Amino acid sequence: MPVDPRYDTSGLDDSEENRMIKYGYELFTHTPRYIGPENGDRQMVYSGNNLACNNCHLKAGTKAYSGMLIGVINRFPQYRGREDKMGTIEERINGCMERSMNGRVLPVNGKEMQAFVSYLKWLNRFAPEDGKVEGTGYTEIEIPERPVDLEKGKKLFAANCVVCHGEDGQGQRLKGTPGYLYPPLWGDDSYNIGAGMARVITAAQFIKTNMPFGVTYENPLLSDEECYDLAGYINQHSRPQKPHSEDDFPDLRKKPVSTPYPPYADNFSVHQHQVGPFQPIMEYYEKKYGIKKNK
């Protein structure tokens, strides 16, 4: 449930427009019921896993620093390095469909895409014109100048995460539905290697202000170093491949340093791009290409 009553869809009446907004909210919070692999209608299977958008964009996209989506409509179209072109909001949603949801694109004129966009437009209604809202994206963290410590990550995981996500990282199903009470963090039913969450720096930033479940930007629990080791531990487990991942970032210089799959515009190993240390890679891009990187 959103925290802020302004973003509670349940009070909307049943006008045609509001029905689309409410369907968008439904899709966002119970994604696998409608477009997941177990929804019961083969033609409606678009996501390849049983995650919900809400599992990463918390409180139905309204929680600050969890990839918050208030104002996002006004931030598109925007330049996207992954495709090296201007991208629309529909293309951005489909980016999460193909990566975070390990699935396929939704037809742009179909009811589901239109419902997502209607919901995001509704979330946008108090946002400034430039879409710049406090709490967009993720918090910055100080990235340790060393590789991820997988042993420490494992211990931290046992102490802080296993209660919900399980020792095997597979989470817990929500009984009687295709969705999860606690989502899996790796394995076949998780996000694929092409997802933003598969990057150690992005995952560490997400964990900092959102996990263990209940923490916030104002009240985090774990240190930046702990989040870094946890993110590395999670992302060193296996997860689905992204088809055609070699075609991402036509201009390879724009690829984030912690993207876990090649090719790269540098000679650092794939392993170093996965577990750090990242500073030498960042320094290389700044010196050689004048590009400052932060993820």
Ligand code: HEC
């Ligand atoms: C596994 C986690 C995960 C899931 C599930 C997920 N997303 Fe995302 N989403 C992300 C991350 C991480 C980013 C930011 C990526 C980056 O920084 O490159 C993002 C970015 C976005 C953005 C752009 C945000 C901005 O501020 O520019 C939109 C829109 C979006 N997601 C929509 C969705 C929708 C709709 C769904 C469900 C169909 C979904 N996402 C499912 C992790 C996820």
Ligand code: HEC
């Ligand atoms: C009290 C239960 C709980 C604990 C403890 C917890 N999580 Fe979560 N986690 C959740 C829930 C619930 C979600 C999905 C959020 C939602 O749907 O509202 C989630 C989502 C996530 C996600 C994004 C979704 C995905 O599938 O990848 C990551 C990453 C994550 N947790 C990592 C961690 C880490 C690391 C820890 C330990 C520091 C942790 N969690 C501790 C309940 C928990």
